[in-house]
Amino acid sequence: MQLHKLTIASGLALALSFSGAFAGGSKPAVSFGSPITESAIAAWDIDIQTATGKGLPSGSGSVAQGKALFNAQCIGCHGVDAAGGSQYGSMVGGKRPLTGGGYPYAPILFDYIRRAMPMNAPQSLSNDEVYALTAYIYALNEFIPQDAVLDAASLTAIQMPVRDGFIVDDRPDTSATRCMEDC
Amino acid sequence: MTEEKILQPISQSSPEKYSEGTAREEGALKPTTRRSFLTGAASAVAAATVASTTGAVAASLEVQPSSKSMGRTTVPQGYGMPSKYEDHVTRNRTDVYVNKQNYSDWSMTPIQHQQGIITPNGLIFERHHAGIPDIDPDTHELVIHGMVRQPMRYTMDNLMRYPSVSKFHFMECSGNGLTDWLAVKSKTVQQTHGLLSCSQFTGVPLSWLLDEVGLESGAKWLLFEGADGSAHARSIPLDKALDDVMLVFASGGEMLRPENGYPLRAFIPGWEGNTSVKWLRRIKVSDQPWHLRSETARYTDPMPEGKFRQFSMEMECKSVITNPSGGMQMQGPGLYELQGFAWSGNGTVKAVDITTDGGSTWRTADLEGPIMDKCLTRFRYRWNWDGGPAKIASRAVDSTGYVQPTVAELAANRRIAGFVQHHNGIFPWAINTNGEVSNAIA
Numbered sequence: 001m002q003l004h005k006l007t008i009a010s011g012l013a014l015a016l017s018f019s020g021a022f023a024g025g026s027k028p029a030v031s032f033g034s035p036i037t038e039s040a041i042a043a044w045d046i047d048i049q050t051a052t053g054k055g056l057p058s059g060s061g062s063v064a065q066g067k068a069l070f071n072a073q074c075i076g077c078h079g080v081d082a083a084g085g086s087q088y089g090s091m092v093g094g095k096r097p098l099t100g101g102g103y104p105y106a107p108i109l110f111d112y113i114r115r116a117m118p119m120n121a122p123q124s125l126s127n128d129e130v131y132a133l134t135a136y137i138y139a140l141n142e143f144i145p146q147d148a149v150l151d152a153a154s155l156t157a158i159q160m161p162v163r164d165g166f167i168v169d170d171r172p173d174t175s176a177t178r179c180m181e182d183c
Numbered sequence: 184m185t186e187e188k189i190l191q192p193i194s195q196s197s198p199e200k201y202s203e204g205t206a207r208e209e210g211a212l213k214p215t216t217r218r219s220f221l222t223g224a225a226s227a228v229a230a231a232t233v234a235s236t237t238g239a240v241a242a243s244l245e246v247q248p249s250s251k252s253m254g255r256t257t258v259p260q261g262y263g264m265p266s267k268y269e270d271h272v273t274r275n276r277t278d279v280y281v282n283k284q285n286y287s288d289w290s291m292t293p294i295q296h297q298q299g300i301i302t303p304n305g306l307i308f309e310r311h312h313a314g315i316p317d318i319d320p321d322t323h324e325l326v327i328h329g330m331v332r333q334p335m336r337y338t339m340d341n342l343m344r345y346p347s348v349s350k351f352h353f354m355e356c357s358g359n360g361l362t363d364w365l366a367v368k369s370k371t372v373q374q375t376h377g378l379l380s381c382s383q384f385t386g387v388p389l390s391w392l393l394d395e396v397g398l399e400s401g402a403k404w405l406l407f408e409g410a411d412g413s414a415h416a417r418s419i420p421l422d423k424a425l426d427d428v429m430l431v432f433a434s435g436g437e438m439l440r441p442e443n444g445y446p447l448r449a450f451i452p453g454w455e456g457n458t459s460v461k462w463l464r465r466i467k468v469s470d471q472p473w474h475l476r477s478e479t480a481r482y483t484d485p486m487p488e489g490k491f492r493q494f495s496m497e498m499e500c501k502s503v504i505t506n507p508s509g510g511m512q513m514q515g516p517g518l519y520e521l522q523g524f525a526w527s528g529n530g531t532v533k534a535v536d537i538t539t540d541g542g543s544t545w546r547t548a549d550l551e552g553p554i555m556d557k558c559l560t561r562f563r564y565r566w567n568w569d570g571g572p573a574k575i576a577s578r579a580v581d582s583t584g585y586v587q588p589t590v591a592e593l594a595a596n597r598r599i600a601g602f603v604q605h606h607n608g609i610f611p612w613a614i615n616t617n618g619e620v621s622n623a624i625a
Contacts, residue, residue, distance in 0.1 A: 025346045027391040032344045033335040041328050044465050047406055047416060050474045087283045098476075100602060101483040101491030105474055112476040115414035119286065119313060122412045166479070167486060169495040173596040174588035178536065178580060180545045 046115055046123070050105040053156030060151035061132025063139040069129055070136050073118050082140055092140045096162060104166055106143070106158035110134045131155070272296045274306050275377070279362045279369045286314040287413070289356065291377025294524065295505045300351070300559040302380035304435045308456075309442045310356055310378070313412030316462055320446035323410065325430070329468035332397030339446050342387055343432060349385040350429070350452070351558045353526045355498045357455035357482055360606030364590060364599045367622045372508035375610060375622065379524075381559040384450050386431030389424050393468075401470045407449045410464035417458045418472035418494075419451065427452050430463065453528030453557040454496040455604075457482050484605055485598040492597075498528035500587050501607035502535055502562070502579035513618030516570035521548070523577050524559045530582035532560040539566055541574035541611065542589075548577065568614070574623055576611035590624065 038045070048055040070082065079085030082092050089099070096102030103109060114130045116122050125133070135150040143158055144150070265272065276290045289310040292302055309315075320339040328334035356378035362368040369375045398421070405424050408416040419428070431450040432438060439445040444461030451458045457477060472478070472494070484492040502525035507513060521539075525532040531554055536545040548564035562577065579587045590599075590608035597603070613623035 025348065027388070027394055028346055031335070031395045032341040033337040033392070033395065034341075036326060036328070036334050036336040038328060038334060041326050041334065041465075044326065044408075045328075045467075046414065047408065047467060047473055047475075049469065049471060051471065096480075098480050100480040101485070101493070102480055103476070104479055108474060108476055108479060111473075115408075115416065116313060116412070119412070122313060122414065162491075165490055166483065166493040167490050168493055169497075170492070171495060171497070171499065172585055174592045176586040176588040176592055178534075178545075178578075178586050180536070181543075183538075183543055183545065 046111075048107045048111040048114075050103075050107040050111055053107050053152055056107060056110065056152035056155065057127040058152065059127035059131055060149050061128045061130070061135055062149045063132075063135045063144070063146055065128075066132035066134070066136025066139075069125075069132055073121075074133070077119065082137060091137055096165075097141045098137075101166060102160070102162040104160055104163050106134075106138065106155050106160055109137060110155060272306070274308065275373060277374075279374050287312045289358075289378065291373050292380050293373045294377055294379060294503075295372050295508050295511070297505070297524075300381050300524070300553075300561055301435060302382055304382070304437060304440050304443070307354075307380040307382065307434070307440070307443050308356065308378050310456060311411070311413075311442070312415050315442045316411045317441055318410060318446060318462060323446050323462075323464070325447060325463060325465070327392055327396045327466045327468070329406075329466075330399040330402045330470065331468050332399065333395075335392070335396050337392070339432070342430065342447065345387045345391065347385050347387060348429065349383050349433075351381070351383045351553075351555050352450070352452045353379065353381040353498075353557060353559045354450075354456045354459065355379045355501075355526070355528075357457060357495075357498070357604040358602075360608075360610070361603055363610075363622065363624045364603055364606060364608075365594075366625050369509065369622055371510045372503060372505050375509070375624075376503045376505075378456070379526075379559075381526075382434040383436070384429060384431045385433035386429040386447075386450065389428040389430055389449075389466075390426075392430070393424065396468075398468060402468045404469050404472045406465070406467040406469065406473055407458070407460035407463060408465040408467070409444075409460045410462040415457075415460055415477065416473070416475055417460060417477055418475065419449075419458060420472075420494075421468075423451065423454070423496075451496075453498060455482065455498055458496055482604060485600055485603060487596075487598055495605055498526075499605070499607045500527035500529065500532070500579050500581035500583075500585050501525070502532075502577040502587060503610050504537075504575055504577050504612060507575075507614070507620045508612055509620055509622045511620045513568060513614060513620065515618065516568050519566050519568055521564040521566050521575060521577075523562055525550075525562055525577065525579035526557070526559050527579070527581035527583075527585070528557055529585065531556050531558075532579055533582050533584075534580040535560075535562040535564075536578045536580075537562075537564040537566075537575070538578070538611075539568075539573050539575050542576065542609075545578065570616065570618075572616060573614045574611050575614065576609050578609050 077085050077087035084090040091097055110130055113133055131150045135148055138144045139146050272293050274290045282288045292306050292308045323339050325337045359378035360375055363375050403421050405419045406416055407419055429450045432447050447463045448461040449459050449463050484495055486492050504521050504523040506522040525535045535548040537548050538545045548562040551561040554560050587609055593608050611623040613621050
């Protein structure tokens with residue numbers, strides 16, 4: 001299989017999967033899909049590799065533009081100055097203003113707004129508008145100055161407070177024993 | 184009198200009552216529904232060799248109205264629904280942790296009413312991030328692109344033309360149990376463990392399609408992305424994708440329900456449900472993970488020293504007693520069959536132990552086959568309740584040798600504060616002298 005020459009490690013796993021996990025049948029020799037070009041996928045190709053910023057589009061937006069847009073489209077759920085509103089809590093303050101473990105890489109917010117916000121009209125904002133909203137939220141958190149303008153390079157360059165705040169899964173992290181009497 | 188000959192207590196009233204067990208003699212398993220069991224009880228009392236727990240003598244039988252009339256007609260076309268007497272068995276929106284809106288929300292499976300390992304499709308738990316889309320399968324497409332030799336697109340007709348595979352697996356949300364770590368918040372097992380379902384999933388091995396597009400050298404991660412309003416996305420390691428990941432269009436013998444990803448979803452056996460992206464529209468191949476919101480700010484585990492554990496995908500070995508469970512009422516001392524489920528995202532269930540004294544003494548339960556990889560396994564244990572206070576719990580062991588830990592053992596290594604995922608701790612229920620069963624996690 002040509003694939004094995006291309007990816008040694010994953011090719012080995014692939015061979016195992018054919019012989020093991022789906023032993024009831026092997027891959028048919030024919031494809032039922034059809035080729036497509038990357039340019040034809042462009043409208044769906046919205047993901048950002050947030051650690052490197054790969055995938056961030058051209059365009060830019062300022063904190064001031066973001067504030068105006070936030071007040072027009074986001075304030076109803078998130079509240080004045082993103083301090084918490086009718087539906088969601090505050091997005092401002094502390095090392096992890098965006099809750100849970102927070103964002104180790106600044107482009108995460110761009111990626112999320114672009115794919116999912118505003119909730120009642122997702123994927124309706126221009127790239128400039130997404131940059132502007134990202135700038136506004138990060139300025140409220142004092143990660144960037146109030147007069148900042150974000151684009152692909154400046155967004156990727158922001159050093160987030162929880163940049164080193166994560167560990168990769170290290171479970172199992174317990175070693176319970178099977179005690180049966182007088183436990 | 185031997186324990187085996189004592190009939191299980193019988194309930195005639197509310198669905199909260201613990202009475203859903205099975206009447207059986209050795210070697211003959213005879214499942215009965217709550218109401219049909221009432222009929223069976225009368226004849227059981229009449230049999231001299233069977234001891235009754237009530238001592239009451241049954242009144243003479245009357246011919247039932249159903250025996251003296253014609254029933255409903257056969258509907259020419261339609262979709263069958265459960266008996267109207269089962270309308271208490273519902274999938275319930277989360278009501279312990281309450282969201283202010285119900286678009287990014289979840290609902291929970293009534294596992295205390297689940298009579299086998301398969302969850303009926305209408306009761307499979309839900310988790311949505313922007314509501315439930317109604318997607319026309321004739322317009323739905325999947326694309327696979329990125330670090331591939333040839334990007335490809337697949338219509339649903341294309342995907343369903345492949346030979347398919349069907350596999351039985353559980354699916355559990357990483358947030359299952361998040362409300363009940365260190366304090367009692369929930370009443371029922373539906374609230375504590377209902378982000379859990381199990382079905383037979385049918386679809387196409389993802390490895391087949393990845394072989395078609397041809398992975399480029401250095402490919403290590405995949406992005407799965409949904410066609411819903413949240414464009415929900417997760418980074419998936421290539422090794423897992425090539426191992427046993429499926430693109431599924433059916434569960435429990437029929438096409439997926441809209442709320443479970445119709446017409447196409449990823450299915451990642453043994454991993455947190457969030458990774459099995461619903462309404463799947465796109466897979467992108469890369470050399471690194473994306474570190475998206477759902478794998479940094481969400482679905483990560485708080486750890487000591489302010490760290491968060493990331494990419495904790497496997498759902499570790501776990502079990503819970505579903506009958507009796509919180510909110511149920513014991514019907515007096517006597518024989519009960521403790522029933523529940525065990526499962527592991529890392530293999531098969533090897534054993535389940537039961538305690539009825541709060542964890543001092545453990546005894547091994549019976550496992551009911553089939554016992555399958557990354558699938559719910561039913562366990563049963565006969566217990567003669569003496570009517571005194573008791574604390575019951577189950578503890579599962581999987582094929583890796585991993586033993587289900589206590590919350591204290593989990594808390595020794597993790598920080599249990601806030602919105603904590605991956606609760607696979609031993610879960611006890613307390614029974615008081617009135618026979619009331621309640622959550623005893625703390």
